[in-house]
Amino acid sequence: MRREQVFWGWGEPGAGPSLPEHARDVLRQELGVSGDVVSRPVESVSLPAPSLPNGLRERLEAVAEVRDDDLSRVLRTRGKSYLDLLASRSGDFASAPDAVVAPGDAAAVAEVLRVCGEYGVAVVPFGGGTSVVGGLAGERGPFSSLVSLDLGRLDRVVSVDPRSLVAVFEPGTRLPEADAALRAHGLALGHVPQSYEWATVGGCAATRSAGQTSTGHGRIDEQVVALSCVTPSGSLATLDAPASAAGPSLRELVLGSEGTLGVITSVALRVRRRGEVSFDGWSVESFLAGAELLRALEQDGIAPDIARLSDEQETRTSLALAGTGTVGRRLLGGRCLLVCGWQGATGRASAARKLIRGGALPLGPSPGHAWEKSRFAGPHLRDDLLDRGVLVETLETATTWSNLERLYRAVPAALPGLHVGCHVSHVYATGASLYFTVLGAQSEDPVGQWRAFKDAASRAIVANGGTITHHHAVGRDHAPYLGDEIGELGMELLRTVKTRCDPAGIMNPGKLITA
Template sequence: MATETSPLGLPRWNGWGDPALSKELPLAVRALLPALLGRVSRAQPAVSLSDVVLTPSALAAEDLAGFAAIVGDKAIAADAESRIRHSAGRSTPDLLRFRAARQNTPDAVLSPTDHDEVSAVLAYASEHDVAVIPFGGGTSVVGALTPERGRHRAVIALDLRRLSGMLQLDEISGEARFLAGTTGPEAERLLSERGFELGHYPQSFLYATLGGFASARSSGQNSAGNGRFDAMVTALRVATPTGDITLGGPPGSAAGPDLMRLFLGAEGILGVITELSLRVHRMPETRRFEGWTFPDFATGTEALRRVAQLGTGPTVIRLSDEAETGVGLAQHGRVGKALSKGCSAVTVFEGDADIAAERHAQTARVLTAAGGRSTGAGPAEEWAHGRFGAPYLRDALLEHGVFCETLETATVWANISRLKAAITETIKSGFTDRGGKSLVLCHISHVYPTGAALYFTIIGNMHGEGVKTWAPIKSQVNDTILAHGGTISHHHGVGRDHAAWLAREIGEGGIRLLRAVKSEIDPAGIMNPGAVLPLTPAAQND
């Protein structure tokens, strides 16, 4: 499972990733779509970057001079392309909005180089009524990067990617300290030079930053063995509008509440993470791959539950349902081709050769006893080879007028079947009620002793404007998730897309607590207005 650390080209401004890696929709998929979705509407033509119309910047000349005194003239960009590239994340609604000629963008983009510059920018912005949207890799899929002004007179994007590098590696303790703008591939490259790795590989790995992973409480594909990203964080340095905060330190501290957790998952509403210390480990001596097949999703789910609760130790374990297995989205290079009936699963084992072999043997015994059958190393190796390519396929589908979006949740093992069925039915009926058809695919992406995460891919035929058609369906899905014992987000985050549902999950008391903390350290309310916490009526745009 080689880490991809080679430099990538400048991402598409209105799509995913390096344009050189864009994919054509396979002929097999094109042939399959009419049978699955019926007539597909023609895609809305994308506008060229030069034709996009922007609202004039609301920043005054004295604002630009004030920011320039902090970060320098060359670290401020107010040109159209820079503003557009920092105006959204990479959800399907984000990409569909990019097809419009008029775009909502930040008034300027600032690129600080260190913690002190970030602190000074936040202090200036707070004093001069300018909202700030922290920006890392630009991969949010929940509206966390929308340049919302709220009640403020202007808004800037704070691009943190110049805060890049490894500051320290404690090889004895297995802890590394990084600047928060370091991307996933760059962190792995720096660690590998010393024989270490972080081992955090979400779908956004190639572009996302370590600070972004922390801010969204990311969970990578290796989470079964390496844990979630927030569990890897051992210390944080945070710049806020009212001062600096340093949290974390010796392991297992019981010195009051763990305040570091306030910033993990806060998505920039409290401040900007500028440095973070992370748990790292020696690069694995070996990797073992094995694919599995199960007669149905229920059997496979029970098998994964047994593995998770026995703790036999795969680094990766995933299970695709019948629909995802059937169209081949789970395996690189086989999209649109019929696979074997049933459900496919992937396992990967990393570490010391003897320990990996022992864990592999233990897991194989459990999966076999639960009704699984090994399909050899090939399927798992194919998955590992193509695991970062799915967003390119999403873009290809959009170009052909096919709506494609993802969503995720998590619940306890006893509720997996019920929640999955309810979400699937809500999506399908939502499309049907609007004159469309849909294909709903699902896999178990992350496992825990008490439950698992469900990751859905929705492929649909939408008649009319995709964003307006999808919004009410997504709203119904959010209602269904909370009504059936799921979480509003397992690893994508809250952003603006889920903010209206947060109170139903954490309670009004939880919302009051978050607002009280924000009011204390961001009294002007400039940090990412509208993300995580819905804007109050007084904080809405004028």
């Protein structure tokens, strides 16, 4: 297969931004790399022949579309993690699914799972393909065959209830398509992760994602009011009542299950009335001083819907890549950039007064508009950086306000020799997220390099009181550290639920719940 048929990166070729011309000088100064293009993905790949048990394809074709051409299999081999991209760029598709199965409704999903359980075939549910933690890696576990369960045909808007502010979607609905359907009713999702262009409603629910407006609108697990899920053992549906005391929440059991228990087949979401977002940019003395200001705003009930605070390193690097300009010159000298976005005016004036009293300097709306314009650029730029021989990865965690400084200092300390910037992008009454961007010169063994730094960073997070993942989910990459967070009894409870819902163990092997 020729490379022009596929794009080994994020989204589509030419669809996203690339690094500016002066980026080479910045990379040379900051990372010690030439900044020139030194690596390109291979131009052709070979795949192992599809290998399904005798009779299975016919059984699957009775209820779903089944494809086993090279292109379909390649595009659903994996997600978009750093290791995923390294493998794709090297032409390694040994783990490609034996077939791509696309059911058209929940009943067909149930039959596909039943038949695959009967034949002993692994199933990896596939939505938008945007996992950055190995959540879609084609791990077969004890099985010799694997199918990718493509949910793209389950993309209907089931209902919109403007009176209750609830909309029901099938799982394969992409977020832009969901917002387009809601726009006719004067509504919006209010959920905008960086993967927004490609992510699906079902994928967001399955990974408990957070969005860029989650400080004001809530994470996806706060927006999901009900869902249905098909498992190999049967179907589960929860009620869309606004609150319930009817025992432990089964909805919460499915949220974040990452396709290891079954397949989410519908999601009822709390939606919002549409509104324009206005921005304020601020310069703050330091990252920790800015974090204290955000804590005060949140705990006083006047936090913005969008809050993004970059530390000194991230502010400096971002300015260097973008070019300084008037606003950039005002941020030079070690100060940090804070962007606030507001849907409506509630709390905005009070927040501004509090920020000024806390030493923040107003920069006007332009930093916010610049951020909004480039808010989905990161994954596209990663492709360009990989071409230039750069190790580029992100790490995200969260902790309490009292522990934030300890955790913030511990992660870069665990990664000597690497360029580590950080920002806060989600704020809570009790604490905040920390999102680290790690850059470095790629070694001759980029996989081994990544494994060593990922382990060091993850162990630093665990040892210093942070969650192993705030919104990227667990997948394959975080699975070794989940037990450190929830304990052995917690892991045993998850395994028990897994066994009950998926007795044959066919659902997304090697993710979340390990043996």
